[in-house]
Amino acid sequence: MSTNGDNPSQETTGQSRRGFLRNAAIAGAGAAAVVGVPALGATPAFAADDTKSGRTGSWSPDATALQFTLAVMPDTQFLYWGSQDSVNRTPQEESFRYIIDNSGNADNNIVFMAHLGDLTQDGDPTSFQQVDKAFALLDTHGVAYSVLAGNHDVSGDDSRGDTSYLQTMGPQRFKRSRTFVGSDPTGYNTAHIFQAAGRSWLVLALDWRTTDQGYAWANSxxxxxxxxxxxxxxxxxxxxxxxxxxxxxxxxxxxxxxVLEGNGQAMWDKLINDNDQVFLTLNGHYWPPGRMTKKNAAGNDVYMHITNYQNRYFGGGGMIRLYHFDLTRNMIDVETINPWILAQEPESRNELAAELARVTGPVDNFSIPIDFEQRFSSFAPVAVRPARPAAQELVKGTLAYWRFDAQGAPGTSLTSGQTVRDLSGQGNDLTVVTVPGTAADALTWSDDHHPDQPGHASLKFVGGRNPVHGTYLTTAAQAPLNAETFASGYTIETFVMMPLDWDAGNNGWASILSRRGSASAAGKHGKNTDPGEPVVQFAISNNGREPQFNHYPLNDTYPTTNWGHGLVELRWWHLAVVNDGRYTKLYVEGAPVVDNPSRLSVGLTSLGLPWLVGGHEYAGAIDIVFHGNVGDIRIVNRPLSSAEFLTAK
Structure with a gap:
């Protein structure tokens, strides 16, 4: 094995690139190479190629980040045609440098590289000598990768015995690799495990023609x-x-x-269909690129992709496909780039190179929505975070903590006069109030909840306006919370989910939590003041379901308003408002929103009147009731950090 991976690439001045592209097209992608098994010979003399980006960085992916990238390199065969004295490692090595340099880049976080076969055009020992030198760049930097044999590297199936491919790229190459799991007895089928997003991912690299013994090994x-x-x-x-x-x-x-062809159909029948763990397949060989989605025996999607650019300028020039996994967004974003061309100065690129720097067609750049948790649930279900005792959430300064577990069977209604206790022990219990004419099931117990919510339950409100209807809750007339002004700061947290039938006209501006008493009654006036609105309201707007915290502080006569971004329906959201005694910030899922005003905002105005959960009044009368689910609510008389929120681990 060569260890000079950082040395300059070399090539001969033999057959022209156009000539071998033309001949390869005549031969066809499926033409098998006739491969002998002689020992690797001496490296021929090559002329230096000066196209190189320079110093290579270090391999340093983040195995815990929820965003990571799998790099895929298809057929590089036209760069290695040693029997025709035509070899150029430079494009492939430039891609390898890109992979190494972008392993520690948070935007890419490349954790693994998979080569899809046809490393060479002819399977010749001189070609594999040069492939060895190129891959030494990965080996010397400790890069995690897999490789497999294509029909231009070998002939026959995986029972073929020794070849130049096996001598160069067989299991012995990976003996120092941390990601190498092992191979089948032939050495042509290998398994690799890489770490990403805090979990292990298995890569199977199978021969271009796998026998039943190979499939049996893969299944095992x-x-x-x-x-x-x-x-x-x-x-x-x-x-x-x-x-x-x-x-x-x-x-x-x-x-x-x-489409699945003969070999692909056999692979589907013998390996993919009955193994629900297989969610993505990648192959080269054919062109143009393409993709399909097929449901397996478990009824789950398997994404099956061809990526191959050997028929493009310079045999694809070491093109790579980047699969950007984002487990936060539940998405795989795919892009196709040519690092060799991107490393060249734009003004120095010829016209064909400029066209190939990035390939942006619908089969080259696309996104795959995938709910990773759901897709992997049959074999790796995510452990449900257990409910936490209320006492565990009573941080210093807690003035009210309302939660809705262990109080009523899911689906049963709350009735007027019923009480929900304040678990803080501060005496701010809630009492159920029903708007006259409201249906009996307008407020029910629910076991639905945010995955990180301490209490595994919520209240389901079915309310609205035009006409006003619904059931809400209120603190008592003499509750201590009514008089609190929070002059030294505060934190208000809650969990909320809107249903699909949420309607802007009927449900917009309904409050999750509000404080009775109008702005005019509190003597408020001036910019943005609405005299009839309550002095504090934590609501969902009518435009895009944006959370809004609108409040009249002690230090001013007009309101401060914090706005969040649009919240999608049927998803639980954690909302928090934090005031440090001077400024107020709104957080969604622990992240501060963009519209947090930088104006002095001290405390919360109070007229000594009750707080409402799910209710909102205008000019002293209830004008709308919330529509959706509300989970735990906690009010603290000091600012909390996000690490102290109810969602904290």
Whole structure:
């Protein structure tokens, strides 16, 4: 194995690039190379190539970040045609440098690289000598990667015996790799495990023609790692049914424009269909690129992609496909780039290179929505965070803590006069109030809750306006909380979810929590003042379901308003308002929002009147009741950090 991965790349001045591209097209992607098994010979003399980006960085991915990238490199065969004295490592090495340099970049966080086979055009020992030198760049930097044999690297199936491929890229190459799991007895089928997003991911790299023994081995590896999602790589799985000269979007659905051919169908039947852990397959071999989604025996989607650019300028020039996994957004964003060309000065790129720097067609740049938790639930269910005792959440300064677990069976109604206790022990209990004419089931107990909510329950409000209807809750006339002005700061937290039938006209501006007493009664006036609105209201607006905290501070006559971004329905949201005695900030899921005014805002105005949960009054009368679910509510008389919120781990 060569260890000079940082040395300059070299090439001969043999057959022209256009010539071998033309001959390769005549041969076809499926033409198998005739491969002998002689020992690796001496490296021929090559002329230096000076296209290089320079110093290589270090391999340093973040295994815990919820965003990470899988780099995929398809057929690089036209860079390695040693029998024709035509070799150029430079493009591939430039891609390798990009992968290394972007492993520690938070925007990429490249954690693994998978090569999809056809490393060489001819399977010749001289070609593999140069492949060895290129991959030494990965080895010397400790990069996690997999590789597999394509039909131009080997002939026959995985029972073929020794080859130059196996001598160069066989299991012995990975003996120092932390991600290498092992291989089957032939050495042509390998398994790798990388760490990302705080979990283990299994990559199977299978030969271009896998025998039954190979499939049996692959099945046994999956069975031995029953909780790991599996990415399956091989050279030939799905094919492109459309012509190279027709853009994918002209040939049908760009999300389903690939098909299973004979080998791919066998792989589906023998390995993929019955292993729900396999959620993504990647292959080269065919062009143009394409993709399809197929449901497995468990009824779950398997995403199956071809990526191959060997028919493009410079044999693809070491093009890479980047699969950006985002477990926060439940998305895989895919882009295709050419680091070799991107490393060149833009003004020095020829016209064809400029076209290939980034490939942006619908089968090259796209996004895959995937609910990772749901997709992996059959084999790796996420442990539900257990409920926490109320006493554990009573931090210093807690004035009120209302939660709705262990009080009523889910679906049963709360009735007027019923009490919900204040678990802080401060005496701020809530009493149920029903607007006349409201249905009996307008307020019910629910076991639905935010995944990080201490109490595993909520109240389901069915309220609105036009006419006003619903059931809400109120503190008592003499509750201590009514007189509190929070001059030294405060934190108000709650959890909320809007249903699909939430309507801007009927439900907009309803409050999760509000304080009775109008602005005019409190003597407030001036900019943005509405004399009839309550002195404090934590509401959901009518425009995009944006959370709004509108309050009249002690130090001014007009309100301070904090605005959040739009909240989607059927998702639980944690909302928090924090005032440090001077400024007020609104947080959504622990993140501060953009519209947090930088104006002095001391305390909360009080007329000594009750607080309402789910109710909102205007000019002293209830004008709307909340529509949706409300979980735990906690009010503290000091500012809390996000690490102290009810969602804290």
């Amino acid at each position: 590896v999956i069975k031995a790692h029953p909780k790991m999602p599996v990415i399956l790589t091989s050279h030939d799985i799905v094919a492109s049914p459309y012509d190279d000269n027709v853009f994918p979007y002209e040939s049908g659905d760009p999300e389903n424009n690939a």
